[in-house]
Amino acid sequence: MVRISLDLMGGDFGPEVVIPGAARALERHPEISFLVFGQPERCEPLLAKYPKLKDKCVFHPCDVAISMDEKPSQALRRGRHVSSMWRAIEAVKEGHADVAVSAGNTGALMAMAKFCLRTMDNIERPAIAGIWPTLKGESIVLDIGATIGADAKQLTDFAVMGGAMARALFDVARPTIGLLNVGVEEVKGQEEVREAGRRLREADLDTMTYSGFVEGDDLGKGTVDVVVTEGFTGNIALKAAEGTARQIATYLRAAMSRSLLSRIGYIFARGAFNALREKMDPRKVNGGVFLGLNGIVIKSHGGTDAEGFAAAVEVGYDMVRNGLTEKIKNDLKHYHARLPSSAGPEAA
Template sequence: MAATPRIAIDAMGGDTGPAVMLAGAARAHERRSDLCFLMFGDRALIEPELEKHPSLAGAVEIVHCDDVIAGTEKPSQAIRRAKTSSMGRAIAAVKSGEANAALSAGNTGALMAMSKLALRTMPGIDRPALAALLPTLGDNDVVMLDLGANTESDAQNLVQFAVMGAAYARIALDLEKPRVQLLNIGTEELKGTDELKDAAAILRDADYLGMRFDGFIEGDKLSRGDVDVVVTDGFSGNIALKTAEGTARFVTDLLRRAFTSSVRSKIGFLISRPATELLKHHLDPNNHNGAVFLGLNGIVVKSHGSANAKGIANAIRVAARLVREDLSRKIAEDLERVSAHRTPMAAK
């Protein structure tokens, strides 16, 4: 486990490039001065932004790259430039050991493809999954995966996602035995696809793992705070995530419209402003920024493309904590337990 996390950052990814990436790094460094960074991208654009943050002096090394992966590029196109692009070289730094984790706010599909090609999946993992923390009404956020890396998943994939998600939750949420549920169209055991039923059957018997399997959960209960890890395939997970984000924007815009519709409404807004500010804080995606590709031989974190400095700082903190807590080792240990318990069954 690294005492001083070194984060490789794709400085050219996202909507605003080096400006927000450097500002985010400075914000994270203010809270943890042991952090250091490898910034991959156009030196001529990075250096002026670095000069705006004197606190980063000595904590940042710039690695010049002319090539940048566009947000519109297909993964099959982007992967051909893995060795020359700022995104690809940031991932390669993790593979070579120059960095402990990589962070990008760029093209998600390209990041997934490059990460999988360079780092490969861990032994016992068939497919990596994209996991993120989502806000809830409970005391903790909820870990949800897969959020789009795999459109189709069989029962074994779902079990692996549960193992990885639980390991992530033990670190990110500081829980000894996270509550795990499978996203389904109902909570009854007879509902859902064969893949979901088979995965549930395996997880019910997995009391040897650091999790508590609580069956199925429906989409309208995701934000209640009654579960710590929600597992699903990437197709359903991405729809659920985008629906939740859209609903949050809808509520925010509806309140804004309501509070500006009349003089009385504006007075009401001033009275209720503390409550609306709390709601805004809770729904702000920058406070939950930093999705993680789980199941790879290395840590890769994906930031929202529109994240601000606070959002980038949060994503950096996610990466640094996973490095310090050695997420990969914890996932590997749980996978070994799964293999050990399934081998005697397979022999029969």
């Protein structure tokens, strides 16, 4: 049994999307049970429409909901101990749930998760890891928005945590790791990135393979299992990829409806276009994983639909079933034990 706590009030649509999304996830994984937190007047009537889900839920009323535009500091002051977001995270801390899932305000969710769960030993700042579709399948990219700017130590910690997630998600014994850079040559890029590369090469971990620098076009190629960068660059890359996917979809729809001949052609090629749409569907890869905390928290896109939220729930389910937290702790311990003395006091 995997126990999942849900912030029912998070996201652009709140329980109107979260509850049917949880119901879909339960259909595919009947061994899930839920602790759900939200405002009774909005949530209880919706739960009544999904009797199978209601039977697998323990509902906890919360009057306070964190808005999508609320500042993290304000959310902490107003929502600590009483909001649906805080209490969903707190359920993980207290051992009542294995993972928390929310589509709410990213900054508030990160602030509450860090304050409530605390970071693991030797981790200064957590990261958000996203699952990225590639020509070879899927890869992991981190950080995609939690840490703006990162030094060499933080980048190497991200690499170790991303490698542990790849082992948990992709079932590979030794995932390949790349540092996102402006070129693959060792002399290129910022000093922090070059130093992180040196540390990873010298550590020579048996839990992952450091493949050197990768460039932006390697994200879609699937050159490595894990791409590591800091949050500013990672978030821009993520939004650029999502925008490009929507742009291509719009171009295709316009091209297919331009003339009678193109519409007839679409009829014959419908299977291929459906396969392309399925591959590019952002709902399939919804769910950013907060790494570096003493517990698992999943961030769903705020504007997702029920199928997208179900995908985020299933990411949390996979992380629990594959022991993500313990893998990260063990890999970090192993990495820090192997740090070369030349890494300096910053790595100690």
